[in-house]
Amino acid sequence: MQRRQFFQRALAAGAFTAAASASVSRAAQVSLPEPVMASGPKTAPPWTPPGVTGAGHPYRPVVTLNGWTLPFRMHNGVKEFHLVAEPVVREVAPGFDVNMWGYNGQSPGPTIEVVEGDRVRLFVTNRLPEPTTIHWHGQRLPNGMDGVGGVNQPAIPVGKTYVYEFQAQRAGTFMYHPHADEMVQKAMGMMGFWVTHPKGRHPLINEVDRDYCFLLNAFDVEPGARTPNINTMLDFNIWAWNSRVFPGLDPLVARLHDRVRVRVGNLTMTNHPIHVHGIEFEVTGTDGGPVPKSARWPEVTTDIAVGQMRQFEFVADEPGDWAMHCHKSHHVMGAMGHDVPTMIGVDHRGLVGKIQQLVPDFMVMGERGMYDMKQMEMELPPNTAPMMAGQGQFGPIGMGGMFTLLKVRADQAPDDYADPGDYQHPPGSVAFEFQGAPPDAVRPSANTPPAPSGLPSVRKPAGHHHH
Numbered sequence: 001m002q003r004r005q006f007f008q009r010a011l012a013a014g015a016f017t018a019a020a021s022a023s024v025s026r027a028a029q030v031s032l033p034e035p036v037m038a039s040g041p042k043t044a045p046p047w048t049p050p051g052v053t054g055a056g057h058p059y060r061p062v063v064t065l066n067g068w069t070l071p072f073r074m075h076n077g078v079k080e081f082h083l084v085a086e087p088v089v090r091e092v093a094p095g096f097d098v099n100m101w102g103y104n105g106q107s108p109g110p111t112i113e114v115v116e117g118d119r120v121r122l123f124v125t126n127r128l129p130e131p132t133t134i135h136w137h138g139q140r141l142p143n144g145m146d147g148v149g150g151v152n153q154p155a156i157p158v159g160k161t162y163v164y165e166f167q168a169q170r171a172g173t174f175m176y177h178p179h180a181d182e183m184v185q186k187a188m189g190m191m192g193f194w195v196t197h198p199k200g201r202h203p204l205i206n207e208v209d210r211d212y213c214f215l216l217n218a219f220d221v222e223p224g225a226r227t228p229n230i231n232t233m234l235d236f237n238i239w240a241w242n243s244r245v246f247p248g249l250d251p252l253v254a255r256l257h258d259r260v261r262v263r264v265g266n267l268t269m270t271n272h273p274i275h276v277h278g279i280e281f282e283v284t285g286t287d288g289g290p291v292p293k294s295a296r297w298p299e300v301t302t303d304i305a306v307g308q309m310r311q312f313e314f315v316a317d318e319p320g321d322w323a324m325h326c327h328k329s330h331h332v333m334g335a336m337g338h339d340v341p342t343m344i345g346v347d348h349r350g351l352v353g354k355i356q357q358l359v360p361d362f363m364v365m366g367e368r369g370m371y372d373m374k375q376m377e378m379e380l381p382p383n384t385a386p387m388m389a390g391q392g393q394f395g396p397i398g399m400g401g402m403f404t405l406l407k408v409r410a411d412q413a414p415d416d417y418a419d420p421g422d423y424q425h426p427p428g429s430v431a432f433e434f435q436g437a438p439p440d441a442v443r444p445s446a447n448t449p450p451a452p453s454g455l456p457s458v459r460k461p462a463g464h465h466h467h
């Protein structure tokens with residue numbers, strides 16, 4: 001479904017209508033809101049609930065990178081959401097689809113946005129082939145709403161719908177994910193973002209012009225396959241933001257001098273030092289709450305450990321196309337990063353046995369398995385993540401995985417999130433080729449032992465004395 005149709009359908013379904021009366025029947029009170037579904041990996045425009053005022057409304061909505069925000073239904077003063085846990089196909093990059101599990105048509109699931117103090121009711125329908133739950137990471141809530149299967153509730157059986165209900169007690173940056181068979185369910189892409197906006201002006205939460213959010217996630221998808229290996233603990237090959245890799249990731253766009261907030265949560269099994277070029281930022285909050293102002297310091301990289309969230313802020317006061325990426329070099333490569341040399345010229349049919357070691361029922365998965373085996377006889381498997389693809393105005397970018405661009409433009413209209421294209425550099429401001437004659441390189445001969453200092457004698461600084 002196209003974005004426009006999806007919002008129209010959401011409107012038609014009454015997803016935004018406020019309850020007309022407090023005297024609704026008990027049956028109506030527990031009626032399921034029609035789930036709003038999305039397909040496609042593009043970044044949806046920020047969503048402001050129409051017709052909702054007061055109690056923190058309107059707020060500056062977040063923009064979910066290559067994702068979207070779930071519309072809610074007001075019902076007797078309660079914000080009602082309907083999440084559907086289900087198998088999905090996620091386009092991780094153009095030409096690379098992965099069978100995942102997610103919510104409402106995509107992985108990750110839609111972002112939930114509410115206001116501090118809101119009463120929230122979340123219907124969760126399980127259309128997976130196994131039981132699930134949802135844990136609302138970081139929230140203050142009644143223990144029975146915390147979503148740990150077996151501890152706080154029975155797991156939601158296949159085909160059933162459970163209801164979670166609590167008050168969003170503090171403003172901040174949160175996420176949701178299963179707490180039932182979670183190794184499998186997180187490895188398959190089940191997660192989503194949650195933002196609670198402050199009810200009014202907050203001493204530690206800045207008002208910003210742009211507010212971006214995304215989750216760090218990782219998958220292990222054999223080249224040419226379509227389903228992640230769920231037993232992988234460390235050797236992932238798809239390093240993603242919101243189940244998407246460069247060049248499939250949209251840019252973060254800002255108007256010159258905008259104050260920008262970026263919220264990031266890590267649901268992978270390793271840490272990610274997130275680095276932004278061109279500006280300095282401060283970490284203004286975590287999933288534990290806002291950071292006191294006296295405890296903030298300037299950074300250009302912030303490490304996000306497993307299970308942590310960070311929100312950082314900066315003023316976009318330098319125009320340009322600034323790289324923004326994980327600083328682990330293997331995390332800005334694609335699926336073939338480690339394996340492509342061993343794939344070329346190799347009989348790929350041997351790979352089936354290797355996959356079977358990890359996924360014993362690989363061959364009994366049906367037509368898919370045979371199809372994949374056929375594909376593996378080709379030189380390079382189709383449906384493989386681009387390794388280091390992406391073209392810039394000066395040539396190949398040589399990046400994949402956890403990489404995108406922060407695009408800052410003086411002429412970007414307020415609230416315009418469209419990709420402004422390549423940065424037009426002012427004349428004389430781009431690194432250029434030296435046109436003179438290259439100097440002679442003086443190197444020590446292979447047969448000559450190095451000078452005692454360990455440096456070639458021609459480079460010894462004047463006045464230096466050996467011991």
Ligand SMILES: [Cu+2]
Pocket residue numbers: 239271272273326327328331402
């Ligand atoms: Cu990383």
